[in-house]
Amino acid sequence: MIETVDLYKSFGKLAVLRGVSERIGKGEVVSVVGPSGGGKSTFLRCLNLLEKPDSGAILFEGADITQKGADAGVHRRRMGMVFQQFNVFPHLSAAENIMLAPMLVKKKTRREADDMARALLARVGLADKYAEHPARLSGGQKQRLAIVRALAMEPDVMLFDEPTSALDPEMVGEVLAVIRGLVAEGMTTVIVTHEMGFAREISDRVLFMDNGVIVESGPPAELFARPKMERTKEFLSKVL
């Protein structure tokens, strides 16, 4: 479904991605783990072109979306993105947060969008926050709102960029539960995370990234229990 071919990306002198080639299949759940600064987030952000790779290609269902003239918006609306810092819109109510993109981008009527917002809020236990602004929501509630805001665009893929890293510990569970539910429904998912237990539980495959390359990838049972590469062993021994 998504394929990256030899992605390179530098910020100034810092080479963040140094040749990343990977293929993510439809319905697959892929976790990306590794030390900070290893290129995990940049890799994820390249997938929906929030970062433009310096070279290499990103194929989304066969079409190269890095090509000049390719409409980034068209691809982005098929990939939902959830950020570490939630990035919910503070000037809009919870419902409006959800309704904005379907109305603007997909030209849904207010009525349709509103029905959708109610259903999505109910789904993540936020039905009573319909008219509330984000300032009155907890971190976990904001992140759940951010997830359904992305789902409102009915994406084919969900990208999660450390979705629980900015949360108080007692709120991590409620957000992971929502992601778990999505995965159970068969949503194609790429998640950058430091929650090793969670990665092991939900993933079909785990990528270990360090120093701008994918060092090792494999099913979680294998990668966590019997890492092949020295670098992976070293990392896992520190975090597990």
Add this chain to the structure above:
Amino acid sequence: MELIFRLVEKYGGVFLQGLGYTLLLSVIAVAAGTVLGALVALMRMSRVKPLNWLMSAYIELIRGTPALLQLFFFYLILPRWFLAVNPSKFVCVAVALVINSSAYVSEIIRSGVQAVDRGQTEAGLSLGLTKRQTMLRIVMPQAIKNILPALGNEFVMVIKETSLASTFFVGDLMSAFRTVQGNTYLVIEPLMIVGFIYFALTFTLSKAVLRFERRLKASD
């Protein structure tokens, strides 16, 4: 003190007219300055490099030279450029103040926009919104809350700056002071009256801005 009352009694009309002109000049400067400043800010933030540089030079030039100099410049140059129209003193002064204010306002707008977290733009784009939609529907509504109070403070600054216009005797408050001074040979008393009016104006306005700012914060 009695002298002041007598002055107010006799020259009240002159002072009031001066107040009128000062307010008129300030409103023109801030209103037109905001429109022009918004355009300048847009070009300043555009990705078209030459436009970017040009506007940045404009802003630096205006902010880096005295307002009085700019007033002189437009006062002298506009009548030569527009011989046919023959702009009045008031128009020349107003144009100078508008240009001056536009440079400051454009920076207010730019910093207001840039103060909005970058993640907001990314969230908008990631939902498939175009850059324009993201700007208009997500960034601007949040930037306005930073911009409006700063614009109010700019208004206070401009009110004081209009006093420079009296160099050309355009009928503003400071010109009114000079009229009364010329007629009565009194200096301190009319100056106190004019000073009081300026202060009442700016003090009320900045208090209003402060209250408005608090209300904006509360609505978040």
